[in-house]
Amino acid sequence: MDHDGSNMKISEHHLIISNIILIILRLTLITLITLIIILIIILIIILIIIIIILIIIVIIINNSIIITIIISIIILIIIIIILIIIVIIINNSIIITIIISIIMVIIIIIILIIIVIIINNSIIITIIIIIIIIIITIIIIIIISIIITLSHHTHLKILLRTSPGSRADGLQLNAVKWSRGTSEAMFRLGYVALLLSVFSAECIDQHALRLKHQNQEAQAALRRRLLQLDPEQQQDLAMVVPYLKSGDKAAFKKGLGAMVQNGGNERIKRCLQGLSAIGFDALEIQNWMTHPDAPTPQPSTTAAPPAQPSVTAALRAPPKAPAAPQAVATVGAMAGLAAEQQLLGGQQAQQQEVKKDLGDLKTAQTAQEQGDLQKMSKGQAKAALRKELARRLAKGVQAFKRVESVEKSEASLQNEVAADAKRVEKLEEALQKEETKEAEVEKENVELKKELAEQAAASKKTFARLDALEARGTGGASDSRVSALEEQNAKFRAALAGAARRLINLEADVTSQKQSALQLGGPKIVRHEKKPMPSP
Structure with missing residues (x-):
């Protein structure tokens, strides 16, 4: 248990x-x-x-x-x-x-x-x-x-x-x-x-x-197309294609401005034809230049190469402009955009050329220092040095002339700007004078209208008195007074008609002066002569 x-x-x-x-x-x-x-x-x-x-x-x-x-x-x-x-x-x-x-x-x-x-x-x-x-x-x-x-x-x-x-x-x-x-x-x-x-x-x-x-x-197709173009087109494309691929609009426009400055619209047309030949679309390039949000144009892989069979044949044969209707249709727009860059960057291009010349001189000097003179005899070295000094002197003179031309162009532009500023100031002064004269004429018109209104009121009162006197019928004295009043009334009516006629003529002159000033496009000075009113 x-x-x-x-x-x-x-x-x-x-x-x-x-x-x-x-x-x-x-x-x-x-x-x-x-x-x-x-x-x-x-x-x-x-x-x-x-x-x-x-x-x-x-x-x-x-x-x-x-x-x-x-x-x-x-x-x-x-x-x-x-x-x-x-x-x-x-x-x-x-x-x-x-x-x-x-x-x-x-x-x-x-x-x-x-x-x-x-x-x-x-x-x-x-x-x-x-x-x-x-x-x-x-x-x-x-x-x-x-x-x-x-x-x-x-x-x-x-x-x-x-x-x-x-x-x-x-x-x-x-x-x-x-x-x-x-x-x-x-x-x-x-x-x-x-x-x-x-x-x-x-x-x-x-x-x-x-x-x-x-x-x-x-890339291989692009290289083949570039090799099949003319040397001038290759040089033009080398100025713009790297900036076009990288999407740098400012550098691309500067390149076009340099083309316009050196070759005009024909060079831009040739460059656009080369771009269309290597696969770029001219309308896409124009859209990319005019719209800030447009994508960067890319070369198409299916574009047909030019008709030349080889590089030697292209160099020997005369240059032929390939058919590119889209590129030709946009030459005007591209030239307009390039003209802006030409106006803004012409001086920069000349300064860059001067810097390039100085760089070439430095490279030649370094090349000579590296051993070119050692291979020559003393006489040959002296002759080569003289030639080099003469060439450098010629290039220096050319650079100095370019700088002088740039300074002259700057001075002429400044003079033109100053002359334009003076002209604008004179036009503004004339416009202000015209406005003051028009204000005075308007004041005179207002005063004349007031005088006419007062004279009309006085004539109405005299008419009322005459009507009252005629209704009463007071005899000979009243008849003489009535006749005097009628004479005064006739004179007043004549004066009133003359004032109205002058007012109408004055308004017609003012309107004609305004219309002529608008048609000619410049300021006109309106002068009015005051005529004395006839005594009643």
């Missing part, structure tokens, strides 16, 4: 311990599920942010909504395919499926970002980053599989300790099958991720090689 009591106590202790362990396991599972849910939410937020960043990067780099939509559709298709593969491979756990799906989606988005950003810069960097991503993916998958396997083994041991008999055997078999299936599924998924990564790396390498081959072909 004592032995049975002790066994009962031991079994009760085992039950209490097993219940405590089960409670702890449940709490740990709840915390793990909560942490996994939080991790899933964080990963979804990160996924959304990465997709938004990817779309922004693609829009900024390519400046095209169509390419952005295509890449988004490709991402969605890849995500759907991988989710289908994961659901087919893993049928046991939804949480593991979601976690691995998010990991795979992040890996694919990173690979796409690498394809968009790095593919045009370096193949070696692309391969290194893809290898790092593959290694990180395999390590993450192995860590997840190890964690899942260890958790199932610990859970199996706890169940074996707490569950007796056939139940324990069934749980053991189910746990072993589940853990084995999960491990196999994880390794299969890792193999699929490895294959996808290797395939993406191969695609990136092939695309990079194709882009490199295309760039090499485009």
